[in-house]
Amino acid sequence: MPAAPAVPPPLPISEHTLANGLRLVVSPDHAVPSVTVNLWYDVGSRHEQPGRSGFAHLFEHVMFQGSTHVARSQHIALVQGCGGTANATTWFDRTNYFETVPVGALELALWLEADRLGGLLDALTQASLDNQREVVKEEKRQRYDNVPYGDVLQRVVELTFPADHPYGHTTIGSMDDLDAASLDDVREFFRAHYLPSNAVLSVVGDVGVERATELVEREFGPLTDRVRPDVPDPAPLPPLTGSPRDEVRAAVPSDAVHLSWRLPALDQDEFDALDVALGVLGDGQSARLHRRLVRTELAEAAGASSLGLIGGNSIGIVSGRARDGVPVERVESTLLAEVARLGAEGPTEEEVDRVVAQFERSWLQSLSRIDSRADQLSRAATLLDDPARVNERITEVRAVTPEQVRDAAARWLSPTSCGTLVHVQEA
Amino acid sequence: MTPRRPRPRASLQPLSHAATAPAVAPPPRWRFPQPTSAARLGNGLDVLWYRLPGQHVLAATLVLDLPLSREPRDLEGLATITARVLDEGTVDHPGEQFAERLEAVGAAMGIHVSLSGQQVMLDVPVTRVAEALPLLAEAVRRPRLEAADVERHVALRLAEIEQLEANSAQTANRWLRRQLWTPDSRASRMNGGEPDTVARITPVEVAAFHAGQLGPTGATLVLAGDLAEDPLDLVADAFAGWQANPAGPELARPEPAPPSVLLVDRPGAVQADVRLAGPGTDRHDPRWPALLVGTTAVGGSFLSRLNRVLREERGWTYGVHLNLTPHRDGGSWAVSGSFRTEVVGAALAEARSLLDLGAEPLTAAETEAAVHQLTGTLPLRAATAEGVVDQVASHLLAGLPADHADQLLADVRQVGPEAATAAYTEVVDPAAPTVVVVGDAGALEPALEQAGFPVTERR
Incomplete structure (x- = not known):
């Protein structure tokens, strides 16, 4: 048998944990004058409370509605206005937020992320929650309800897990639960899960480790951590029985x-x-x-x-x-x-x-x-x-x-x- | 007051998170990559090689001069079926042996059929290029085109159209082409063919189309990746024996059809797919850079006029976009979005009013943001091997130079609010658009009438 082809050289990976628990990963690459900022929060639909399906994802939308120093809806506009892209996605296990920008806008991207991790609740209003609730309901209609086989994932998880299991519902949630989400739910969710120690921040691209670390310390270092409430840690289930x-x-x-x-x-x-x-x-x-x-x-x-x-x-x-x-x-x-x-x-x-x-x-x-x-x-x-x-x-x-x-x-x-x-x- | 001490250099920057957004340094000068080497083989095939450090998957695309004008009118879809059967077995690797071999070397092949030409694409780890490149050549030059494979792909294309017809957004796009262009225009029908013509395609026609139309004349093989050795020798070994084919006619510019409002019924649909469109232009038009800036400000960015109002203020949609679709010759513009049934009339009326810049020309701030967005994302799109070959292919298919991105970048930087507003206003005419709405017709028809879009056709 021929020898397996060579594996490319390993990526340079540098790790650093801030005093508040935020984990930073830096991987320099100077091939293109761009840089990506990518934050994973260890919170997804599996952390949702009963009757609040779809909440982690609705919350992700609220994260673009402004924070202490960022006006409503301005997050993506500021990034696009300097030639970058920004978005976020929610899944069963996590919510990720990311900006890819020309290297001169790295500080802006980090500033935006730090501002909402530190001060999302400063800008939260009933109007912005209601607006994004409607946007998410349109997303649900467009991507799931008005599409043939759009219900496959929901039905698959319902067949595969008990209804009260963390994976027993999908990230988009139900219309009734989305309607029920309140400002207090947003505040509680933010305080429970959006903590420096519950996040990983990766910076990849045309920046050195020292400079990236310095900027991240400046933007995120002052944020205080809180204790995360207990989250579900389901025991592994054996294979399905009963052929549902x-x-x-x-x-x-x-x-x-x-x-x-x-x-x-x-x-x-x-x-x-x-x-x-x-x-x-x-x-x-x-x-x-x-x-x-x-x-x-x-x-x-x-x-x-x-x-x-x-x-x-x-x-x-x-x-x-x-x-x-x-x-x-x-x-x-x-x-x-x-x-x-x-x-x-x-x-x-x-x-x-x-x-x-x-x-x-x-x-x-x-x-x-x-x-x-x-x-x-x-x-x-x-x-x-x-x-x-x-x-x-x-x-x-x-x-x-x-x-x-x-x-x-x-x-x-x-x-x-x-x-x-x-x-x-x-x- | 204590005497001022000299400040350390670092403190010119804030020491902690500031109350205002940090300044953004201008992007460094960037140029689209230049080919590391280029050649023309004896049979006319052009080869462009881009060595890109750090790109461990080689991307290759064979850009064929095969506009859809080469398909007989009653056999449209022939180019697509022929392309799809290329990897179903070759003379050297019959039947499933071809897919087994391709997959074993970690490669993947793909095809892309557009109005102005066709691409046959290969992605493979750079360590296995020498094994994979001959397979690409085999598939293009000596496919078996077995009858059973052709017939299966015809049946699968018909099934694919049934899937598309069950999808609201794809149905809207299909009808939009039909409403935008006259029936004589190839652009009015799907690139992969409509059911009546696809059903007529037989193995004999596929073999004849392959023999007569797929050749090196006017074709370019574009390759990019981090390969130490120049791959031109490998390319020559694989493709030099490919027989030149006669050149064929170009595709005629599509003819705009008269404006219309088409309502396609999907009883019980919870949402409607809306398209509001008109004929536009192509990338050769001197107004193109300004038009690009104008459409980005009106409907291409997150806080564009359309998305700001219809999504972020009204909450009527997950997203609404104004896009340009340039062909090699001619093109179109279209607003696309999905809206819950009860707001469709209001959304269309509001969209039309937002599209009209008469009372509110684009501002300097809007234009500048759009210019930055367009110029900043170009380097990102060309940051990977796949991105470079995709862009080069797109330029070549449009009849533009491979490094057209550099010219576009320079031109876009010069666009100010007056030029953007002028180009936009000349091309985008929201007064008499082509409208397609796919949704629950019973609820939608009166709403459209009331919003000033009386339905002219129903399906």
């Missing part, structure tokens, strides 16, 4: 099936083996599901993916959309047969090599941009407690063996431990 099933009649163009499994949390070695297993099933034209379902004209599309999470369990999803005239049951049974075969026989060496090679390209692509590189560093620091894990990632994935894939698939991806979601075309 959800059949929906909807205005969809094709019948579709989504199978979901509970997987181990993303920091477990077995998760990597399962990620490779799902790649063998669903990644690319040579993957098993493409061959067995798409090339044979059973399905328009067939795929498999993992949704890596840190709170006890992750999710695995295998899916297919039936071609016209093909019964969706046939797609479902074929998907299950392929999953079972992988657990019984395992993948070939060549299949694993292909998935690993494909992973390497997409991983290197995610590191090729300073914005996504900063996001990977913040992620590793927040979820794995070590940003330098980014430099180990290719080696870790290369270490996965066909036997590990087989064993993990047999244990976690059993046809008897999945939830089944079927969308059937309305007559």
Whole structure:
């Protein structure tokens, strides 16, 4: 077997923790005169209170509504006005905020982030909350409610976890819960989760470690920390039992099936083996599901993916959309047969090599941009407690063996431990 | 008062978080990357190589001179189907062997079909370029184009159109092209073909189209990445034997259709997709830089006039944008957004009034912010291997020089409020727009009438 191709040199990674607990990660890159500021707060939809689904994400919107020294809606305008980009996203495990700017605007980006971490509540008003509540409801309609299959993720998590589990609802939440969110909820959420010690700040780009550290100390150093209230720390759940099933009649163009499994949390070695297993099933034209379902004209599309999470369990999803005239049951049974075969026989060496090679390209692509590189560093620091894990990632994935894939698939991806979601075309 | 002591240099800057935003230093001089080397092979294929330190995934795109004018009218979609079958097996790697080989070397291929030409793209870690580049050449030069693969891709394209028809936003975009341009204009129909013409495509036509149209004449292979060795020898080995093909006709400029208001019914939809558009211009137009600045200020930035009012003040939408779509010759402008059904009439009326700069020309501050936004984001867009080849390809397909970004940057910097307002007002005419609304027609029709947009067509 030929030697594995060389891995690119490790990223320079420097870490520093401020006295208030804020963790700083700096990774200089002088190739382009730009710099990214990326903040991960360790708070996502899994930290939401019952009856307040969607709140972490609504809160993310409120973070752009001004702070002590920043006027309402000005955050993005100030960044764009100096040639940068700014945005934020919310997910099950975290909320991230980021600016990528010409290097001369690094101080502005840090100042904006520090101003809202220090003084969001100074600018909070009922009018700005109400405005962003409406914007978020429009987002929910546009991205989920008015889109075919837009309910897949919500139904998948409801099949996979108990309703009161932290992962039992999605980040967009429900209209009723969004309507119920009050100014007090915003204040309480801010005080509970938006703490220097609950954040990782990554600075990547055309700046040295010393200068970045000096600026971050200046902007964030004066902020005081608070004690974070206890947050849910769910114990890992075993694989699903009882074969839960959800059949929906909807205005969809094709019948579709989504199978979901509970997987181990993303920091477990077995998760990597399962990620490779799902790649063998669903990644690319040579993957098993493409061959067995798409090339044979059973399905328009067939795929498999993992949704890596840190709170006890992750999710695995295998899916297919039936071609016209093909019964969706046939797609479902074929998907299950392929999953079972992988657990019984395992993948070939060549299949694993292909998935690993494909992973390497997409991983290197995610590191090729300073914005996504900063996001990977913040992620590793927040979820794995070590940003330098980014430099180990290719080696870790290369270490996965066909036997590990087989064993993990047999244990976690059993046809008897999945939830089944079927969308059937309305007559 | 104590005597002033000399202040240490560091204290020229605030020592802690200040009450006003820090000053922003002007961006350093930046130029679009120049090719590290360039060559023209004997068969006419141009090659541009950009060595970009730190970019560990090589991006390559083969830009083919293949405007959609080369498709027969009754077989539109032929270029797309042909492109999609290229990686389904080659003479050297038949059937699934090709995908297996490509995936084993960590590479991915993609295609992009636009009105003015086609791209066949390859991404691969720089360590495996020597293995992957010949595969790109194989797929383009010697694909098997098996009947079963062609027929499957025709069926999948028809299924893809059904998916698109079930999607409100994509439905709005599809109808917008149809309403904006006359039926004689290729731009009025989807690049990938409409169902009636796609259904007619057979393996025989795909083979003939490949043999007659895919060739090195007028084509450019653009590569970028951190590769120590110049890849021109590899390129020559893989592509030098490719037979030159005859040049073909360019695509005619699309003809604007008369203004209309089309309402597409999606009973029970919780939101409506709205498009308000008109014919525009292309990047060769001397007004382009000023137009770009003007449209950014009106509808391209977060606090543009449109998004500030319709999102941040009214809360009627997740986001509303004014975009320019330049073709190689001609183009269009369009406002796009989704709004809950009950505010659509008011949103359209407000949008039209915001688009009209008559009473309120662009200010110096708005123009300056737009200029900074446009000039600042250009270096970011060209910061990766993928970004460089994408931009070069986009310029070449538009008939512009590879480093057009430099000229654009210089021109945009010169734009002031008068020029931006003038170019915008000449091109964007909100008085008689083409409007497409996709949503619950029963509720929308009276609202549109009341807002001053009486429906002229229903679907």
